[in-house]
Amino acid sequence: MNILMMILLTVLIICAVVVSFIKSLTASVIVFGSFSLVVAVIWMLLESPDLAITEAAVGAGVTGLLFYATLKKIGSIKDANKKEKKVLYRVFRITAGLLIVMLAAALIFCMFDLPGLFSPDHPGENVVAERYIESGIEETGAVNFVAGMILDYRAFDTFGESNVLFAATICVMVLLLVQNRGKKEDLPESKEYYEDLKDEKEIEPKIIKNDVILKTVAKVAVPFILMFGLYVILNGHLSPGGGFSGGAIVGSGFILASVAFGFDRMERFLNKKSAGIITFVSLLVYCLAKSYSFFTGANHLESGIPLGTPGAILSSGLILILNICVGLVVACTMYSFFSLMRRGKI
Amino acid sequence: MWEQIYNHFNDIVAAILFVIGFSNLLFQKNLIKKIIGLNIMDVAIYLLLASQGYISGRLAPILSGGSENAATYINPIPSGLVLTGIVVSVSVTALMLSMTIRLYRKYKTLDLDEILIKVRKEKDNKEES
Numbered sequence: 001m002n003i004l005m006m007i008l009l010t011v012l013i014i015c016a017v018v019v020s021f022i023k024s025l026t027a028s029v030i031v032f033g034s035f036s037l038v039v040a041v042i043w044m045l046l047e048s049p050d051l052a053i054t055e056a057a058v059g060a061g062v063t064g065l066l067f068y069a070t071l072k073k074i075g076s077i078k079d080a081n082k083k084e085k086k087v088l089y090r091v092f093r094i095t096a097g098l099l100i101v102m103l104a105a106a107l108i109f110c111m112f113d114l115p116g117l118f119s120p121d122h123p124g125e126n127v128v129a130e131r132y133i134e135s136g137i138e139e140t141g142a143v144n145f146v147a148g149m150i151l152d153y154r155a156f157d158t159f160g161e162s163n164v165l166f167a168a169t170i171c172v173m174v175l176l177l178v179q180n181r182g183k184k185e186d187l188p189e190s191k192e193y194y195e196d197l198k199d200e201k202e203i204e205p206k207i208i209k210n211d212v213i214l215k216t217v218a219k220v221a222v223p224f225i226l227m228f229g230l231y232v233i234l235n236g237h238l239s240p241g242g243g244f245s246g247g248a249i250v251g252s253g254f255i256l257a258s259v260a261f262g263f264d265r266m267e268r269f270l271n272k273k274s275a276g277i278i279t280f281v282s283l284l285v286y287c288l289a290k291s292y293s294f295f296t297g298a299n300h301l302e303s304g305i306p307l308g309t310p311g312a313i314l315s316s317g318l319i320l321i322l323n324i325c326v327g328l329v330v331a332c333t334m335y336s337f338f339s340l341m342r343r344g345k346i
Numbered sequence: 347m348w349e350q351i352y353n354h355f356n357d358i359v360a361a362i363l364f365v366i367g368f369s370n371l372l373f374q375k376n377l378i379k380k381i382i383g384l385n386i387m388d389v390a391i392y393l394l395l396a397s398q399g400y401i402s403g404r405l406a407p408i409l410s411g412g413s414e415n416a417a418t419y420i421n422p423i424p425s426g427l428v429l430t431g432i433v434v435s436v437s438v439t440a441l442m443l444s445m446t447i448r449l450y451r452k453y454k455t456l457d458l459d460e461i462l463i464k465v466r467k468e469k470d471n472k473e474e475s
Contacts, residue, residue: 009359016366016386025378032382039389046396047406048425051432058436063385066436067378070443074450096372100365107361116353118402120417125401129423130416133407137414145407145419150426161430168437175444240408244433310409330433337440341447 005045011038029067036060049240050146053232057248062334065255069341141307141316142237151242151319151326155290162286162326165333166279176340211260218260225253233327237316243323247330254335263343266335272346275332282325289318356397363390377446377456381439388435392428399424 015035022028036059043052115122132149142148150158229249236242258266308315336346351358363386370383399421407422446456453461 006355009355012389013359013362013366016363019382019386020366020370020374020379025376028379028382032385035386035389039393042393043396046400047404047420048396048399048428049406049408050425051392051396051428054429054432058432059389063436063439066440066443067382070378070447073447074456093373096369100369100372103368104361104365107364108358111354111357111361112350114354114357114398117356117397118400120401122398122401122421124398124423125421129421132422133416133419134414137409143409145409145422146425146429149422150429154426157426157430161433164434165437168441171441172444175441175448240406244429248433333437337437341440341443 002045005042008038008042008045012042025071026068029064029071032067033060033064036063050144050242050245053241054245054248057245057252061252062248062255062337065252065338066341069338073341073344137310140319141310142319143310143316144237144239144242147237147242147319147323148316151236151322155322158322158326159283159286159290162283162329165329166283169279169333169336172337172340173346176344214260218256222253222257222260225256226250229253229327229331233323234313234320236323236327237319238311238313243326244330246323247327248334250327250331251334251338254331255338258335258339263339266339270332270335270346275336275346279329279332282328286322286325289322357394360390360394360397363387363393375457375459377449377458378443380458381442381446384442385435385439388431392431395424395428395431 012035015031015038019028019031019035022031036055040052040055040060043049043055132153133145136142136145136148140148140152142152229246229251231246232239232241232249233243233246236246254266254270307317310316314320339346367383367385367387367390370386371380374380374383401420404420405418407419407425410418449461450456453464455461455464
């Protein structure tokens with residue numbers, strides 16, 4: 001436990017309290033972004049670079065963007081807080097406060113029963129972790145033990161997770177696309193709603209045309225962001241990162257490009273159809289590569305791909321392919337989340 | 347006492363963050379603030395998990411110096427679990443935000459209490475007619 005970690009943890013608590021009490025919604029989203037950035041530094045201090053790179057890309061990057069897109073769509077930046085004086089309301093608040101204090105006391109009391117921080121005699125430090133590290137390179141060929149673990153030993157876990165992303169995209173599409181071409185009776189005050197849409201369409205191109213700074217910066221930054229994302233994906237088995245973090249970086253590169261140069265240009269190669277096909281094919285490849293163990297009684301079969309020398313880019317068998325699949329799924333998902341929220345379609 | 351707090355500092359911070367996030371869920375009326383509260387709770391859980399995996403003086407779980415001894419590296423399992431969690435939490439956030447957009451389109455407010463009142467009124471109107 002060093003002093004830097006203590007300071008960062010204190011900053012975390014301060015950020016969380018500020019988020020709760022600040023009035024403006026935009027400000028609270030900004031503070032939440034800095035909260036995520038501090039968390040990324042803490043992961044680095046805890047020697048988990050995989051988490052740090054994912055948190056910086058997903059937590060501080062894409063989550064904040066999604067909040068912004070929502071706020072922009074809603075157009076309500078002020079958090080209107082009216083005071084109510086009903087007795088029942090006050091009773092509720094006092095009871096909830098008591099509940100929270102009790103919860104805090106119980107949680108902190110339980111924390112003292114855990115083994116001390118950072119000590120080697122931790123119950124989690126057992127044969128499983130030992131096995132992953134000591135025979136990881138022989139069995140998976142991945143230099144990054146975390147990549148070897150999540151994409152080989154626990155590949156099903158990761159497959160389920162990719163499917164969660166896919167399902168989330170479908171749900172967001174159902175929620176946001178349907179109304180655009182829905183029946184008229186579904187739309188309350190439909191006149192107003194269509195007027196809103198018209199305004200948005202008129203305003204958007206103007207903003208894009210005038211923004212010289214954004215365009216110039218994006219011209220320089222987007223290629224590097226995409227290149228870095230691809231590097232992180234392709235080196236997932238050698239260095240920190242992998243499909244999830246690299247995919248999020250590529251996705252945020254797409255988002256920057258679409259904001260700077262307009263969604264129409266992005267649509268030429270990443271639209272509803274192509275994003276769907278890419279996601280589906282990636283998930284299918286992943287499924288075919290790993291689902292054989294359903295039929296062999298959960299036995300681990302040789303994939304037929306040589307493991308290669310650990311440390312080379314073309315090594316570790318299936319992990320490289322699976323990383324690419326996961327990266328594609330994540331990149332398409334992140335871009336379609338933003339696009340759906342910003343303008344209501346992909 | 348102080349020594350114990352020092353020994354469990356990360357865990358206690360995780361507990362406090364969890365409680366702050368939970369109180370955001372309970373007390374805030376604004377839907378966006380509620381979602382941020384849920385995200386803070388997520389981070390609290392990840393912090394607790396990752397702190398359990400770290401052992402002081404050990405290295406990140408990436409082969410370095412050719413050492414394949416398990417005592418050289420930290421526990422990779424919490425890293426894998428938290429990695430899964432981070433990506434799932436962003437999809438949950440996106441889902442909740444799109445629901446918020448839908449609610450706002452229909453009721454023109456982000457205040458959960460007002461939305462509930464409007465829903466109740468709508469129901470009454472339907473029953474009357």
